[in-house]
Amino acid sequence: MDILYLLIPFSVVLVLLIVAVFGWAVHSGQLDGFENEAERILLDEDQGV
Amino acid sequence: MSAPPPGLCAADADARLLAPFTTWPDGPGGVALSQFQVAGMHCAACSGLIEAALLKLPGVCGVSVNPASARLALQWLPSQLALADVLAALQVVGYRATPDVAAPARELRRQERRQALWRLFVAAFLMMQVMMMATPAYVAAPGELSADLDRLLRWASWVLTLPVMIFSAAPFMAGAWRQLRAGRLGMDVPVALGIAVTFVASTGALFDPGGPLGHEVYFDSLTMFVALLLLARWFELGARHRAADALEAVAGALPTAATRLRDDGSSERVAPEALHVGDRIRVAAGEAFAADGRVLSGQGWANEALLTGESAAVAKTAGDAVVAGSINLDGSLIVSVQRVGADTTAQGIVRLMQQAQSQRPFVNGVLDRVAAGFTVVVLLLALAAGVGWWWLDPSRAVAVAVAVLIVTCPCALTLAAPAAWLAASGALARRGLLLTDLAALERLCAIDTVVFDKTGTLSEDRLQLRRHWALGADADALLNVARSLAGLSRHPVAQALADGSAGSWADVREVAGRGVEARDATGRVWRLGAPAWVSARPDPAARLAFGPVGCGDCVLWLDLSEAPRADAAATVKALRAQGKRVRLLSGDQPAAVARMAALLDIAHWRAGATPESKLAALRDWQACGERVLMVGDGINDAPVLAAADVRIAMGQGAMLARSAADALLVSNQLMAIPQALALAHRTRRVLRQNLAWAALYNLTCVPLALTGWLPPLAAGLGMAASSLFVVLNAQRLAR
Numbered sequence: 001m002d003i004l005y006l007l008i009p010f011s012v013v014l015v016l017l018i019v020a021v022f023g024w025a026v027h028s029g030q031l032d033g034f035e036n037e038a039e040r041i042l043l044d045e046d047q048g049v
Numbered sequence: 050m051s052a053p054p055p056g057l058c059a060a061d062a063d064a065r066l067l068a069p070f071t072t073w074p075d076g077p078g079g080v081a082l083s084q085f086q087v088a089g090m091h092c093a094a095c096s097g098l099i100e101a102a103l104l105k106l107p108g109v110c111g112v113s114v115n116p117a118s119a120r121l122a123l124q125w126l127p128s129q130l131a132l133a134d135v136l137a138a139l140q141v142v143g144y145r146a147t148p149d150v151a152a153p154a155r156e157l158r159r160q161e162r163r164q165a166l167w168r169l170f171v172a173a174f175l176m177m178q179v180m181m182m183a184t185p186a187y188v189a190a191p192g193e194l195s196a197d198l199d200r201l202l203r204w205a206s207w208v209l210t211l212p213v214m215i216f217s218a219a220p221f222m223a224g225a226w227r228q229l230r231a232g233r234l235g236m237d238v239p240v241a242l243g244i245a246v247t248f249v250a251s252t253g254a255l256f257d258p259g260g261p262l263g264h265e266v267y268f269d270s271l272t273m274f275v276a277l278l279l280l281a282r283w284f285e286l287g288a289r290h291r292a293a294d295a296l297e298a299v300a301g302a303l304p305t306a307a308t309r310l311r312d313d314g315s316s317e318r319v320a321p322e323a324l325h326v327g328d329r330i331r332v333a334a335g336e337a338f339a340a341d342g343r344v345l346s347g348q349g350w351a352n353e354a355l356l357t358g359e360s361a362a363v364a365k366t367a368g369d370a371v372v373a374g375s376i377n378l379d380g381s382l383i384v385s386v387q388r389v390g391a392d393t394t395a396q397g398i399v400r401l402m403q404q405a406q407s408q409r410p411f412v413n414g415v416l417d418r419v420a421a422g423f424t425v426v427v428l429l430l431a432l433a434a435g436v437g438w439w440w441l442d443p444s445r446a447v448a449v450a451v452a453v454l455i456v457t458c459p460c461a462l463t464l465a466a467p468a469a470w471l472a473a474s475g476a477l478a479r480r481g482l483l484l485t486d487l488a489a490l491e492r493l494c495a496i497d498t499v500v501f502d503k504t505g506t507l508s509e510d511r512l513q514l515r516r517h518w519a520l521g522a523d524a525d526a527l528l529n530v531a532r533s534l535a536g537l538s539r540h541p542v543a544q545a546l547a548d549g550s551a552g553s554w555a556d557v558r559e560v561a562g563r564g565v566e567a568r569d570a571t572g573r574v575w576r577l578g579a580p581a582w583v584s585a586r587p588d589p590a591a592r593l594a595f596g597p598v599g600c601g602d603c604v605l606w607l608d609l610s611e612a613p614r615a616d617a618a619a620t621v622k623a624l625r626a627q628g629k630r631v632r633l634l635s636g637d638q639p640a641a642v643a644r645m646a647a648l649l650d651i652a653h654w655r656a657g658a659t660p661e662s663k664l665a666a667l668r669d670w671q672a673c674g675e676r677v678l679m680v681g682d683g684i685n686d687a688p689v690l691a692a693a694d695v696r697i698a699m700g701q702g703a704m705l706a707r708s709a710a711d712a713l714l715v716s717n718q719l720m721a722i723p724q725a726l727a728l729a730h731r732t733r734r735v736l737r738q739n740l741a742w743a744a745l746y747n748l749t750c751v752p753l754a755l756t757g758w759l760p761p762l763a764a765g766l767g768m769a770a771s772s773l774f775v776v777l778n779a780q781r782l783a784r
Contacts, residue, residue, distance in 0.1 A: 004198060008182075012205050015178045019171055019212065026167045032159060 067127060080110055085121040085146040087139070088157050095144070095224065100233050102142040106130060121146060143227045158290055169283050172217035172276035175209045176269075181268040182206040203255050206268040210248070213272050218244050218277060239424055240278065243454040247271045250447045265448065277773065294731045307339035308332070310383065320396045321373075321389070328386045332371075334379045336731040341388035342370075344369045348559075349380030427453065427751075434755050445757055453754045460597070465739035468779035476654040476783050481716020482725055489711035492695050493729035499624050499722065500667070502681040503635035503645055506699055507719070508611040513545055513559070515610040521602035531595040531605055534577050543577065545609060546593075580606070580676070610641070613648055616720045621649050623723035630675070634663055663689045680714070680722060697722065732782055739775045746771045 025031060071083040086465030087099065096114035099121060103112045108129030113122045123135065130537040139146045145157075182202045185194055221244060251266040309319050310329040321339040324330065329345065332338055338351075348366050365371055371384055418549050435450035470548055473483045484490065517528050533552030535543040538559060556574075564578010575597050580587030583594035588606045596604035621631050633654035635642045642656035655666060670677055679693030690696040697712045714721060750767055753759040761768075 001198075005201060008201055008205050011178075012208055015175065015209060015211070019174060022170050022174070023167055026163050026170070029163075031166060032163070 067132065070499075071127075077765060078375050079126075080124055081127050083123045083125065085123065086157055087119045087121050087144050087146045088161055089144040090114075090119045095227075098142055098227055099128050099139065099144060101231060102138055103135065105140055106134065109135075111383035118707075120222050138149050142231070143223060151462055156521040162286065162290065165279070165283055165286050165736040168217045168220070169276070169279040169699050172213050172272060172279050175213050175217075176272040177277040179206045179209050179272045182209070183266075203266055203268075206266065207252065207255055210268045213275050214244070214248055218275050221275075221278070239454055243451065244271065244275065246447075246451050246454060247274075250451060256281055267451070277770070280773065324386050324389045326386055326389060330386060332375060332377045332382045332384055334381065337376050338371050338373050338384065338681040340373050340384075340386045342371055342386045344371060345383045347380055347382040349382050351375050362478065430751065430755065438757065449754065449757045465736065465743055465775050465779075466774050468737060469732055469736045469782060472779045473728055473782075476728060477712070477721070477725055480721040480724055481714060481718050482721040483713045483715055484711065490729045491728055492711075493678070494733050496629065496678045496695060496726060498630040498632060498670060498675040499678045499680065500634050500670075500693070501634045501651075502679075503633060503637055503642060507613055507617045507633070507645060507649065507678055509614050513609060513612040514607060516608040519603070519605045522605070524605055527595060527603075527605035528607075530575070531577055531607070534565065534567055534575060534595070537567065546577075546607070564593075607615070613645060614717070614719055616718060618649050620723060621651060623720065624726075627723060627726060629726070634658055634666060636663070664692055667692050678722075678726075678768075680719075697725075728782065735778055735782055739778055742774060742778075743771065 050451030064758045067081065067083060070085070071081050073079060073081055090096070090099075097409065099114050100112045103109050106125075108126040109123065110126065111124035114120070125135070136146055140351070182205045185202060186199060218241075221237050221241045221416075228238055247267050248271060251271065254266050307319055307321050307324060308316050308331045309324065310316050310331055316331060324340050328526050328692055330339060330342070334349070344365050346367055348364075351363050351365050351371060365377075365382060370387075371377075371382070373388075431450045431453040434453050435446050438446040438449045448454055470490065473490055477484055489768065518526050519527055529550070530552065532546055532548045534554060536547035536550065537554060537557050538544070538547075543565060553570045555569075557567040559563065559565050563582045564576060566574055566576040568574050575595070576583045577595045580594040581593050583596050584604045587594065590608060591606035592609050593607040594604050595607065624631050631651050631652065633642065633646050633649075633651045635645075635654070635656055636658050639656040639657060642654055646652075646654040667677060667679070671692075671694075677693045678695045678697065679690050680697045681690050681699070690698065695711050699714050699717060712725070746767065750759065
C-alpha cells in the first residue's frame with residue numbers, strides 16, 4: 001500500500017491541472033454557447049460565430 | 050435644481066453621452082432618470098448597499114435597485130454631479146456599473162457568466178475530489194487506516210480545499226466584507242462566517258489534532274456547501290440573463306447607422322446617437338428607421354410588427370408618422386426626425402420593461418428587513434450555542450456553533466420572492482404580455498371582472514367584407530374582379546378584400562389616400578378605392594367602391610366592418626371558465642357593439658359610452674365590489690385604464706410608451722390574458738410555498754443544530770438544498 005503515498009499527491013496535482021485546463025477553456029469562450037460550437041463546423045472560416 | 054450647469058458645452062456633451070440610457074421627465078436640465086446594469090451583485094442585501102452609497106452623493110434624488118435583474122435606476126441631477134463620480138462611488142463599494150445600452154451590458158453578462166461557471170466548476174470539481182479523499186475515513190474499520198495515511202488524506206483534502214476557499218468562495222467573502230463595512234447585515238455575512246469558521250476549525254484540527262479546535266475536519270461539507278450555493282446562484286444568473294436577452298431582442302431592432310441629408314443635398318452616414326431633432330434622414334427600402342419622425346416625401350410600406358405585433362404592412366406617405374425600429378419595406382422615404390435616442394417609441398417600450406425589472410417588489414423589501422433581523426438573531430444563537438456547549442462539552446462547542454451558522458443562512462428567504470416574480474414575468478413576456486409593474490401579478494389574483502374595449506382590442510384593425518351591392522350591374526361578378534385587383538395592393542382595406550386570385554392587370558398604380566387603379570385586358574382603366582374617387586355620385590353607405598373610370602352606375606359598392614380577433618371568442622370562453630365576469634364597454638354605435646357582443650357571447654355590454662361615462666360605469670362596478678381588469682388600446686381609454694385595478698394596454702401605436710398600463714399586450718394574442726390570470730395564481734402559490742419552506746426549514750433545523758444533533762455535513766446539505774428548492778420551484782413558473 002506504500003504506492004498510495006505517491007498516488008495521492010500525484011492525483012492532487014493532476015486535479016489541479018484539470019482545473020487549470022477547464023479555466024482556459026472557459027475563458028477562451030468554448031463554453032459560451034454550446035449551439036455555436038456545434039454549428040461552427042457548418043460556417044465559413046470568415047463568418048465567425 | 051438651482052445650481053447653474055458648469056458650462057453649456059460640457060452640459061451639452063454630457064447630455065449627448067447620457068442620451069442612450071437616460072430620460073428627462075422634467076425636460077432637459079431637470080432630474081434625469083438613468084438606467085444601469087450592475088455587475089458584482091449577488092443577493093438582495095447588495096441592493097441596499099448600492100442605494101445607501103449613491104444616496105450619499107449630492108445631486109442624487111432617488112435610487113432603485115432590483116437584485117434579481119441587477120439593474121439600477123438612478124434619479125439624479127447631471128448638472129450637479131458627473132457621471133464618472135456616480136460610477137466611482139459604485140466602484141468604492143465594490144460594484145461595477147455600465148450604462149444600460151445593449152452592447153456593453155452584453156459583454157458584462159458574458160464575463161459574468163464565464164466567471165460564474167469557472168467558480169462553479171472549481172468548487173464542484175474539487176468538491177468531488179475532496180469527497181473521494183474523505184471517503185476512506187468514513188468507511189474504514191477501526192485500525193484499518195494507518196495514522197500516516199489518514200494524515201496524508203487530510204492534507205490532500207486541505208490542499209484541494211484551498212482554491213475553493215480562496216477563489217470560489219471569494220464572492221461570499223467580498224460580499225460579507227462590503228456589508229460589514231457598510232454596517233449592514235445581509236445574508237452574505239452568515240454564509241461567509243460559516244465558511245470561514247468551518248475552514249479555520251478544520252485547518253486547526255489538521256495542524257494540531259490535540260488542540261482546542263478538536264480533531265474533526267469538515268473539508269468535504271465545506272466544499273459541498275460552497276459548490277451547492279454557487280449552483281443555486283448559477284441558476285439565478287441564468288434566469289436573469291434570459292430576461293436580459295429578451296429585452297435586447299427589442300433594443301437590437303434599431304439600426305446602427307442612418308443616412309442624414311445635408312442642406313446642400315449631399316448625404317452622410319451617421320450613428321443614430323448623432324441624430325438631432327429636425328434632421329432629415331433618407332431611409333432606403335429594407336432599412337430600419339433610426340428615429341421616430343414624420344415622412345416628408347416618398348411613398349412606401351412599413352412593417353411595424355416590432356411595436357404592434359401585426360405583421361401587416363402599413364402604408365406611409367408624406368405626413369405619416371414612422372417609429373424607430375420598424376422597417377421600411379419598399380420605396381425610399383425622406384423622414385424628418387422628431388424624437389431620438391431614449392425618447393423614441395421603441396426605446397420607450399424597452400425602458401418600460403427595464404423599469405419593471407428594476408422595480409423592487411414590495412414583498413422583497415420586507416424580506417430584506419426580515420433577513421437583517423434574522424442574521425442578528427442567528428449570530429446571537431450561534432454564540433450562545435458555542436458558549437453553552439463550551440460548558441457542557443468543549444470538544445463539540447465549535448461543531449455546534451458551525452452547524453448553527455451554516456444551517457441558518459437566509460438565502461432561501463431572500464431568494465424566494467425575486468425568483469418567483471422574475472420567472473413569471475419571463476413566461477408572460479414569451480406569450481407577448483410585457484409586465485411593466487411586477488406587483489400587478491399580485492393584484493391579478495384578486496380580479497373577478499374583465500372589461501374589454503371593442504375597437505382595436507376585441508376586434509382586429511383588419512376589416513372584413515360585410516355587404517356588397519351594385520345598381521346597374523352584377524354585384525357578384527364585379528366582386529370577383531375587384532378581389533383580383535385588390536390582391537395587387539398592399540393597403541389594409543384591399544388586403545381584407547383580396548382572395549389570392551390573379552387577374553390580367555397592367556399599369557397598376559397606387560394613389561396614396563385614394564386607392565389603386567389598373568388597366569384590364571381590354572384597355573379599360575378600373576379603380577378600387579374611396580367611393581368619391583371611383584364615382585362622381587358616391588353612395589353614402591359604402592366604404593369602398595370599384596368600377597371603371599367614367600362609368601355612371603356600373604359601380605360596385607362595398608361595406609366593410611371590423612372582424613373580431615381570431616382568439617377573441619376563445620378568450621372570452623376561457624375567462625368565463627375561470628369564473629370571471631366579462632364585460633364589453635365601447636364608444637361605438639349600439640348596433641355594432643351588439644353584433645360583436647352576440648358574436649363573442651358577451652352578456653354584459655354597454656355602447657355609445659364617452660370616456661366620462663366609461664369611467665363612471667367602471668366606478669359603479671368597483672363600488673359594487675368588483676375587481677376590474679381593464680383591457681384597452683391605451684390611447685383613448687387612458688382615463689378608464691388609470692382607474693381600473695389592473696390595466697392591460699394593447700401594444701399598438703406610438704402612444705404606447707406613455708400609457709399608464711401595468712402590462713402591454715404586444716403580441717395582440719388575447720389568450721395571453723386568461724393565461725396571465727392563471728399564472729398570477731400559480732405565482733402566488735409558488736411564492737407561498739417558497740416562504741413556507743424557508744420558514745419550516747429554519748424552524749426545524751435551528752433547534753436540531755442548537756442541541757448538537759445536526760452534523761455540519763447535514764447542515765450544509767440542508768441549507769444549500771433549501772436555496773436550490775426555492776429557485777427550482779420558481780422555475781416551474783417559467784414554463
